[in-house]
Amino acid sequence: MENSLENFVMTQAQSPAAKPWRFIQIEREGAVEWLSLARPDNFNALNLALTQELYDYFGGLPERTDVRVVVMRGLGRHFCAGYDLEDVDQLTVSIDQALRLQRQLSGVVLRMRRCPQPVVGLLQGAACGGGFALALGCDVRFAAPNVRMNVAMAKIGLTGCDMGISYFLPRAVGPAVAAELMYTGRFVNAERALRMGLVNEVVPEEKLAEIANELVQEMLAMSPVGLRLTKDGLAMAQETSNLATVMALEDRGQAMCFEAFMKEGVAAFREKRAPNYGAGE
Numbered sequence: 001m002e003n004s005l006e007n008f009v010m011t012q013a014q015s016p017a018a019k020p021w022r023f024i025q026i027e028r029e030g031a032v033e034w035l036s037l038a039r040p041d042n043f044n045a046l047n048l049a050l051t052q053e054l055y056d057y058f059g060g061l062p063e064r065t066d067v068r069v070v071v072m073r074g075l076g077r078h079f080c081a082g083y084d085l086e087d088v089d090q091l092t093v094s095i096d097q098a099l100r101l102q103r104q105l106s107g108v109v110l111r112m113r114r115c116p117q118p119v120v121g122l123l124q125g126a127a128c129g130g131g132f133a134l135a136l137g138c139d140v141r142f143a144a145p146n147v148r149m150n151v152a153m154a155k156i157g158l159t160g161c162d163m164g165i166s167y168f169l170p171r172a173v174g175p176a177v178a179a180e181l182m183y184t185g186r187f188v189n190a191e192r193a194l195r196m197g198l199v200n201e202v203v204p205e206e207k208l209a210e211i212a213n214e215l216v217q218e219m220l221a222m223s224p225v226g227l228r229l230t231k232d233g234l235a236m237a238q239e240t241s242n243l244a245t246v247m248a249l250e251d252r253g254q255a256m257c258f259e260a261f262m263k264e265g266v267a268a269f270r271e272k273r274a275p276n277y278g279a280g281e
Helices: 002-014 048-063 085-091 095-114 132-136 167-173 175-184 190-195 205-220 224-239 242-271
Strands: 024-029 032-037 070-075 119-124 127-129 140-143 147-148
Touching: 024 048, 032 205, 048 095, 070 205, 085 095, 095 132, 119 132, 119 205, 127 132, 132 147, 132 167, 140 190, 140 205, 167 175, 224 242
Parallel strands: 032 070, 070 119, 119 140, 127 147
Antiparallel strands: 024 032
16 A cells, blocks of 8 residues: 555656546646536445545655645535445445544544645535534635535434544534534534534535635745645644744744745735745745
C-alpha cells in the first residue's frame, strides 16, 4: 500500500490528470481544483471505490505546489448521504478487514486536514454520517438552505465517534451540543447549523460556487507559502494548549516568509495593487 501510494504521489505531483478517476471529478481553474463527489444516483454515498479515490487524491496534495486551494462539493441533489449500505457487507467480513477499511475511511479526513491546501466545502441536501465527517474535515463550509446534517452512525448500531467527528464536532459547537447530536443522530438544518457555527454562511444553492470562488480569490491573494503555513499553524494551534509552542511555530512561519514575500506584499499594499508572489516555492 505504502509503495503504491508513494508512486501515486510522485505521478500526481507531475501531472494532475495522471490518474483516471471514476467516482470523483476534478476541474482545474488556475491554482484551484474543484473536487466533486460523482455518484449522484447514489446520493454520493461513500463506497469502497469512492473512498479509495478520495484517499488517493488527498494523499497526493502535499507534493502538489501547483494546487493552492481545493473546493469540495457533491454532484446532484446531495453533498454525501454517508456510507453506502449496499457495501456494508464488506465491513462485517472480519474484524481485521473492518479495521482496515475503517482506517481508510478515517484516513480520508486525516489527509484532508494534513494537506497544506485549504479545503472549502459546499454542502447541499444530505451531509450525513460519513458525509458529515467530510464536511467537518473542510476548513470552511458554505451550505444551501436545504442542507441536513447528522451523525447517522448513531442510528445504525454504531458509535457516534467516527471519522474524526468526536474531535471536530465539540470543537465546533461545544461538548454539550456535540453530545446531543452524537448520542441521538438528530438532524441539524441549515438555520441551526449557522447559529451554532457549523457552517460559515447559508446561501442559495445556485450561489454556492460563486460565494466559494469569492473566498478562494481572497485566499489566493496570500503568498503561496504563507497560505500553506497558515493552515499548518491553525491546525497545530488547535491540537496543543501550550502557548509557547504555538508562538514558536508562528515565529518560524513568519521568519520563513519575511525575505521571500514581505517586500512584495508591502509594496503591493502601498501601491493598491494585487501582489505578484510568483511561484513562491
